[in-house]
Amino acid sequence: MPYTAEISRTNPSCFLFLIDQSGSMQEPFGTKDGAAGGKTKAESLADAINRLLQNLVIKCAKSDGIRDYYHVGVIGYGGTGVGPAFGGALKDKEMVPVNEIANNPMRVEQRVKKVDDGAGGLVEQKIKFPVWFDAKGEGGTPMCTAFITANKLLTKWLAEHPDCFPPIVINISDGESSDMDPYQAAMDLMNLSSTDGQVLLFNLHLSSSSEKAIEYPNDDEKLTEEHSKVLFSMSSVLPEYMQKMLSAEGVPVTFATRGFVFNADLVSVIRFLDIGTRPANLR
């Protein structure tokens, strides 16, 4: 049965994030309730990815240090081309074990979050916020090249880890591909596999409007734009363990449900990243 391989230090898995860094990412997030706090899409997405990396590190932290259950890559695509998006000591690195991520943030910011004071009110609490990559946005959206780059990276990864829990690729963009039709490149990426199953590709389309998101659809009937139908068609059907996780959170799922969200707001982005990177079989 696919997607059941144990994830361990001797058999790690990987996450690869493809991040749109085109000019339109400098526009404000189109949220109904202003949840993005006036930040641009690029800034909000950088926050979400940095938080996700932080959570992954904490997930892999044990009393004796970090266990390298995962390797992680973040590839940016935009006006300056397609390439690794980490900053600081990890600059130009394509795939990095969690241990290296943990010990090499660019900087650790002090941020403030509001927490329940236990008496019906909120108090401000200072938290550490490690940052691995900064927001960026200019030029076009070379999504097709990003998929081709991902293909090269994962082909190499899979040759080195033939029995791994299949890599999960999460592509996050607010627009259409500006280089070529990405469909075939996405299909080629999804056809890569380990002995435990094919690479999973999930697509997240960021909202520029306040319209309701279309989350985890079973088909493309409600998708009105051609571009959104293409993104749907190149999104993997959720494996059984993810269907169960979503179902437990009250999201209606079937065997045809795909890892795709159209017109996502920030809440939807964070949930998508959480679901997409939650371990299936972590040892």
Place this chain on the structure above:
Amino acid sequence: MHVTGKLFWMPKKGNSIEEYEDAAYPVESFEVDVAEFKCAVADGATETSFAGFWAALLCEGFAKGYAIKELRQTWNDAVRQKELPWYAEEKLEKGAYAALVGLHLKKPRGKKNPYVVEATGDCCILHVRENQVLSAFPISKSDDFNNSPALICSHEFASVDAQMQKHMTKGEWKDGDSFFLLSDALACWALKRQEELQDLANVLQNVETQEDLNRLVDEERQLILEDGRPSMKNDDVTLLCVTVCS
């Protein structure tokens, strides 16, 4: 009462002995004559930090009657003694979690030999008499195991404590009865074995040495079922066999 106990354990395949995060109390095999007796097995949650230490505290705490508040204080004091990197500090804030099953053989009352079991999470106890499994607690069917049991946290979080379900049961033992305390992977396998072959009591009673347990667990981890999963999940394994006579 005369109580003998045999304790065997092994870490997950691929992990070192130092990475074993189950625990038991007493911490080794024993033979005692006592008026009453307590023992426990706990399973520290893999995804939490200092979980093995927390599991060990819970077992000892159960056996010696320490309050949960005291145990939490001990855990917190101990893990915060040295400076930690940012991620280890953050992890500590989330606390350690563990499942626990504890057996209390109480002082005999007349001809009655009562016992009480407390359990939180998916560590299990089996009561065996004359080669028959009389009961399994708190889980009695292999299908009822899942990946998110309610566990005991090293931090006092109101929301976690509200979910923490301590289950209790009681019964009576007779001369020669055995109790098997098992951590979850072994317990899930054991209940399935009993459901399919009804020979579990025999199988467990034949585990007389550490090598016997190693052999059994290795075989079952390697045996792949029709659904592609191993017969026994690769996890830390702990088996405490307690036999009691008046």
